[in-house]
Amino acid sequence: MVVFGIDPGYAIVGWGAISFQANTYRAIGYGSVETEAHTDFNARLEYIYDELYSILSRCRPDALSIERLYFQTNQKTAIKVAQARGVTLLAAQKLKIPIFEYTPLQVKTAVTGYGKAHKPQVMEMTRRLLNLAEMPKPDDTADALAIAICHAQAAGSELRRAMYQRGTHYQ
Numbered sequence: 001m002v003v004f005g006i007d008p009g010y011a012i013v014g015w016g017a018i019s020f021q022a023n024t025y026r027a028i029g030y031g032s033v034e035t036e037a038h039t040d041f042n043a044r045l046e047y048i049y050d051e052l053y054s055i056l057s058r059c060r061p062d063a064l065s066i067e068r069l070y071f072q073t074n075q076k077t078a079i080k081v082a083q084a085r086g087v088t089l090l091a092a093q094k095l096k097i098p099i100f101e102y103t104p105l106q107v108k109t110a111v112t113g114y115g116k117a118h119k120p121q122v123m124e125m126t127r128r129l130l131n132l133a134e135m136p137k138p139d140d141t142a143d144a145l146a147i148a149i150c151h152a153q154a155a156g157s158e159l160r161r162a163m164y165q166r167g168t169h170y171q
Contacts, residue, residue: 014138
């Protein structure tokens with residue numbers, strides 16, 4: 001199974017593609033889509049869409065996993081991240097890639113076994129699970145790889161495989 005993970009944003013969108021086979025993870029590719037701060041916001045959204053559509057077209061993953069948004073304070077930032085997340089989901093939908101969402105708690109639990117793990121712990125376990133010499137930068141890229149690992153683990157259960165094959169998505 002090839003899983004494409006996304007850490008949504010509008011300044012930096014982290015992405016990471018992994019393969020999961022026989023309980024072994026392997027990083028296929030990873031990186032980030034970055035937009036300039038003083039660029040028109042609609043142009044930033046267009047750039048994010050175009051770049052991710054291109055990457056997804058080449059990768060053709062079996063699933064896209066993305067972090068579910070959760071904001072407590074800054075609504076202006078939340079709306080912009082949600083819009084960028086929307087163009088990301090549109091790119092996957094246009095390519096008919098099944099989309100799965102996970103909370104930060106689910107990602108932390110899947111990667112470290114502890115839902116209250118701190119970011120450095122999650123990053124180190126992601127590096128170890130993927131057998132990488134060093135952690136990818138920026139942090140958004142590492143987060144995207146962790147989100148991909150989360151889906152690979154979730155899709156690995158009998159129930160999840162059955163639901164996945166029927167096209168049922170978790171949200």
